Amino acid sequence: MTDAPSPAYKGPERVFSGMQPTNGLHLGNYLGALQKFVALQGKFQECIYCVVDLHAITAGPDPKELAAKSREVAAAYLAAGVDPKRSIVFVQSAVREHSELAWVFNCIARMGWLERMTQFKDKAGKHAERMSVGLFDYPVLQAADILLYKATHVPVGEDQKQHLELSRDIAQKFNNDYDAPGFFPLPEPLIQGPGARIMSLRDGSKKMSKSDPSDLTRINLTDDADAILQKVKKATTDPNPLPESKAGLAGRAEVENLVGIYAAVSELSVEDVLNEFGGKGFGAFKPALAEVLAVKLAPIAAEMRRLNADPAALDAILQDGAGRARAIAAPIMDEVRERVGFWRA
Numbered sequence: 642m643t644d645a646p647s648p649a650y651k652g653p654e655r656v657f658s659g660m661q662p663t664n665g666l667h668l669g670n671y672l673g674a675l676q677k678f679v680a681l682q683g684k685f686q687e688c689i690y691c692v693v694d695l696h697a698i699t700a701g702p703d704p705k706e707l708a709a710k711s712r713e714v715a716a717a718y719l720a721a722g723v724d725p726k727r728s729i730v731f732v733q734s735a736v737r738e739h740s741e742l743a744w745v746f747n748c749i750a751r752m753g754w755l756e757r758m759t760q761f762k763d764k765a766g767k768h769a770e771r772m773s774v775g776l777f778d779y780p781v782l783q784a785a786d787i788l789l790y791k792a793t794h795v796p797v798g799e800d801q802k803q804h805l806e807l808s809r810d811i812a813q814k815f816n817n818d819y820d821a822p823g824f825f826p827l828p829e830p831l832i833q834g835p836g837a838r839i840m841s842l843r844d845g846s847k848k849m850s851k852s853d854p855s856d857l858t859r860i861n862l863t864d865d866a867d868a869i870l871q872k873v874k875k876a877t878t879d880p881n882p883l884p885e886s887k888a889g890l891a892g893r894a895e896v897e898n899l900v901g902i903y904a905a906v907s908e909l910s911v912e913d914v915l916n917e918f919g920g921k922g923f924g925a926f927k928p929a930l931a932e933v934l935a936v937k938l939a940p941i942a943a944e945m946r947r948l949n950a951d952p953a954a955l956d957a958i959l960q961d962g963a964g965r966a967r968a969i970a971a972p973i974m975d976e977v978r979e980r981v982g983f984w985r986a
C-alpha cells in the first residue's frame with residue numbers, strides 16, 4: 642500500500658506521530674490527526690503516538706501547566722480511539738534518547754536546510770533574532786523523534802511535509818556520513834485522506850486554529866451540541882445553494898470546507914454528500930452538519946472528561962508507553978553512539 646521507505650532499508654514498517662501538548666484541541670486536530678492515528682492501528686503492526694512536550698518549550702516556558710496539557714493531549718488520543726495496548730502512547734520527555742539523538746542530528750543538519758523551513762519563518766516573522774534556538778531547531782528534534790524508532794510512515798498535516806523532507810535528508814546524510822547504508826529509513830509522510838486540511842469556519846483561506854482569537858472559527862472537541870449548532874449556523878457561506886457536483890465547489894472555499902467536514906465526520910465521500918444536499922440551501926445543510934458533528938464528538942468529550950478526572954490511571958498508561966518506547970529506542974540509540982564513535986568503557 643505504501644512507497645518503499647528507502648531502497649536499502651530492510652527493517653519493519655512502523656508508524657510514528659506526535660502532537661504538541663496544547664489545551665483546546667479542535668475538530669481540525671481530530672480529523673487531521675487523531676482519526677488517522679486510530680485508522681492506522683488497523684493497517685500497521687506498530688504505531689507509536691507521542692505527546693511532544695520537548696517541542697512545546699520552544700515557544701516559551703509553561704512549567705505549571707505543561708504536564709497537565711501533556712495529559713490532556715494523551716487523553717484526547719485515547720478518547721479518539723487510540724488503543725494503548727495495540728499502540729504505544731507516551732510523553733516525549735520521558736524517553737531521554739529523543740534529546741540525545743537530536744544533538745547528533747544537529748551536527749548532521751546544515752544551517753541552510755533549516756533556514757529554508759517555512760514554518761520557522763512564519764512563526765518568527767521579522768523577529769528571528771529574538772526566537773529561541775530551540776524554535777529554529779524544532780524540525781531537527783522532530784527528525785530525531787521519528788528516526789529514534791526507525792519509523793517508516795508518519796501521519797501529519799500538509800504543513801509538516803517540509804519537516805518530513807528534512808527528516809529524510811538527515812536520515813540520508815547520516816547513512817552516508819557514517820557509512821551505514823539503510824541504517825535509517827527515509828520516512829514517508831501520510832497526508833492523503835479526508836480531513837487533511839480543516840479550515841476556519843469564518844475564513845476558508847485560514848486553517849482552523851486554537852490560536853485564532855475568535856472561538857467561532859473552530860469546533861472544540863469539548864463543545865456541546867448547542868455550541869456546535871451555534872458555531873455552524875454562524876459559519877461563513879454564500880447565498881447560493883450547495884452545488885450538485887464537486888466542480889461546483891471551486892472558488893467557494895468555505896462551502897468546500899463545510900462539505901469536507903461533513904464527509905470526513907460521516908465517513909462519506911464529498912460526492913455522496915453533494916448527492917444528498919446538492920441544490921439544497923444552507924438552512925437544510927447546516928443543522929444536519931451540526932447534528933453529525935455533535936453525535937461524533939459527544940462520546941469523545943465524555944471519554945476525555947473521564948480520563949482527565951483520573952490522572953493516576955492516565956499516568957500508568959503513559960508510564961507503560963514510555964517503557965515500551967524506550968525498549969525500541971535504546972538499542973537504536975546505542976547503535977548510533979557506536980557508529981558515531983562515542984566513548985564506551
Ligand code: TRP
Pocket residue numbers: 657658659660661693696782783786787795796797798801804
Ligand atoms: N511538528 C509536528 C506538528 O506541529 C509535531 C511533531 C513533533 C511531530 N514531532 C513529530 C509529528 C514527529 C510527527 C512526527 O504537527
